[in-house]
Amino acid sequence: MLKDMIPTVAWLKLAPLLSCPLFVNVVVAPPFVYLDQVRNSLTDRIEISAQNSWVGKGGAFTGEISVEQLKDIGCNWVILGHSERRHVIGEDDQFIGKKAAYALSQGLKVIACIGELLQKREAGKTFEVCFQQMKAFADAVPSWDDVVVAYKPVWAIGTGKVATPQQAQEVHLAVRDWLKKNVSDEVASKTRIIYGGSVNGSNCAELAKQEDIDGFLVGGASLKGPEFAVIVNSVTSKKVAA
Numbered sequence: 001m002l003k004d005m006i007p008t009v010a011w012l013k014l015a016p017l018l019s020c021p022l023f024v025n026v027v028v029a030p031p032f033v034y035l036d037q038v039r040n041s042l043t044d045r046i047e048i049s050a051q052n053s054w055v056g057k058g059g060a061f062t063g064e065i066s067v068e069q070l071k072d073i074g075c076n077w078v079i080l081g082h083s084e085r086r087h088v089i090g091e092d093d094q095f096i097g098k099k100a101a102y103a104l105s106q107g108l109k110v111i112a113c114i115g116e117l118l119q120k121r122e123a124g125k126t127f128e129v130c131f132q133q134m135k136a137f138a139d140a141v142p143s144w145d146d147v148v149v150a151y152k153p154v155w156a157i158g159t160g161k162v163a164t165p166q167q168a169q170e171v172h173l174a175v176r177d178w179l180k181k182n183v184s185d186e187v188a189s190k191t192r193i194i195y196g197g198s199v200n201g202s203n204c205a206e207l208a209k210q211e212d213i214d215g216f217l218v219g220g221a222s223l224k225g226p227e228f229a230v231i232v233n234s235v236t237s238k239k240v241a242a
Contacts, residue, residue, distance in 0.1 A: 020233045024215070027077050027111075028222065032065055036073045049077030049111065052085060055099045067106045078103050079217075081113040081133065083154045093133050097140030100147070109146040111217065112137050113196075114175070118155035126153075127174050134178055144187045148194060149175060150217040156197030157219065165206045165213075168195050172212035201230040208234040 020026070029049040030038045039048045054064040070078065080103065081096040091099075100110045114133040116126045130151065141147060151171050156162050163171075172193045180188035195207055196217030201224075207213055215235055222228045 020235065024232065024235050026232055029077070029079055035070075035075060039074050047076040048074060049079055050075050051079050051082070053078045053080070053099060053103055053108070055095060056102050067103050067108055070108065071106065075108065077109045077111060079111045079113065079150075081137075083113065083115060083152060083157055087117070087154065093136035094140075096133075097136035100137055101140040101142065104141055104143065104146055109148070110141075111148050111150050111194075113150045113152050113217070115152040115154050115157075115197075121153065121155060126171060130171060130175060131178050134175060135182070138183055144179075144183065144191050148192045148215075150194050150196050151175065152196040152217060160198055162198040162203055163195070165210050168197075168207060169210035169212055172210065176212055199231060201227040204231045204234040208236070211239060214239055 025047065026045060027047045027049045028038060028042070029051050032050065035048060035050065042048075050065065050070045052065065053070055054061055054066045058066040058068055067078070080100050081091070085091045085096070096112075100112055103110050114130045116129040120126060120129050134149070137147070137149075151168070153163055153171075172195065175193055176188050176191075179191060192214040193212060194215040194217050195213050196219065198220075199207065199216045199218050200221040204216060207216070216231055218228065218231055221231060
């Protein structure tokens, strides 16, 4: 709700985030109805993302938000494939891939989410699930230049559980190797792979030290301005090729 966001937005306006290196992209993704208000409240240093977008050009799709509408209000990014969209709304891999392709074609950058349910992890199918989701993106997107991959283990979202740095690094490395084998060495080197799953100010530093963790997709901790800044500033070195 807006009352939950106001303290964070006000705190971010004080610009303590500027202590992070300029190569660190800082992006916030408020609910649709607050996008314009938040965008107008922040400096250009902080970009705006939507939490979802429609799969194609506008039309009679009641309740959906088109890419064109998002661009009209100054959105730079969109999050696609988040676990709730997959497992609650029922979007499948191919549909999400098409959404990513359309968003990219219209000039939006994409945060492409992947991740496994708890039962899949316990069954030893983490890589299988993530690679299948990656393939759907790879089959659809024309270029990876404006794609950031976000590994979000579903069992660690909003639960207080978090993958250990070693568990997260293992998956990030596997995803980067998948890109190398199935797309190209260059894409594998340049694509940022960020981690999301109960990231907070206490665990971000150890996670950020991992070689293939290039940043974070932050949930509840993003509503706490000072803690969000700690997370942003934990990324102190550029690990992905320019």
